[in-house]
Amino acid sequence: MECVTIKQGSNCQFMVKTGCCFNGGQCHPIVEKCEGCAHIQDLPSGRYCDTYAHPAIKWMYGACNFATHIQPEQKQEAKKLNPLKASKRGIR
Numbered sequence: 001m002e003c004v005t006i007k008q009g010s011n012c013q014f015m016v017k018t019g020c021c022f023n024g025g026q027c028h029p030i031v032e033k034c035e036g037c038a039h040i041q042d043l044p045s046g047r048y049c050d051t052y053a054h055p056a057i058k059w060m061y062g063a064c065n066f067a068t069h070i071q072p073e074q075k076q077e078a079k080k081l082n083p084l085k086a087s088k089r090g091i092r
Contacts, residue, residue: 006045027053036069
């Protein structure tokens with residue numbers, strides 16, 4: 001449904017016929033860690049996330065899973081190499 005509280009005119013998943021059903025009855029503005037994300041909406045009432053209504057909670061226990069401006073760290077595991085097979089490969 002279309003939001004009628006803070007993000008007027010935009011589609012909101014928390015809007016029902018009786019109003020905003022999110023905890024507190026309205027969306028919360030973005031936090032500093034959200035800067036640079038593609039999900040930010042610039043509205044006359046402020047800057048809000050179009051994916052989640054309370055961005056501070058998404059950052060509370062680590063990185064937000066909706067964040068487009070950060071890349072997850074990928075760990076490289078060193079492969080164990082069998083020395084006997086490695087010596088045989090070097091002979092060719």
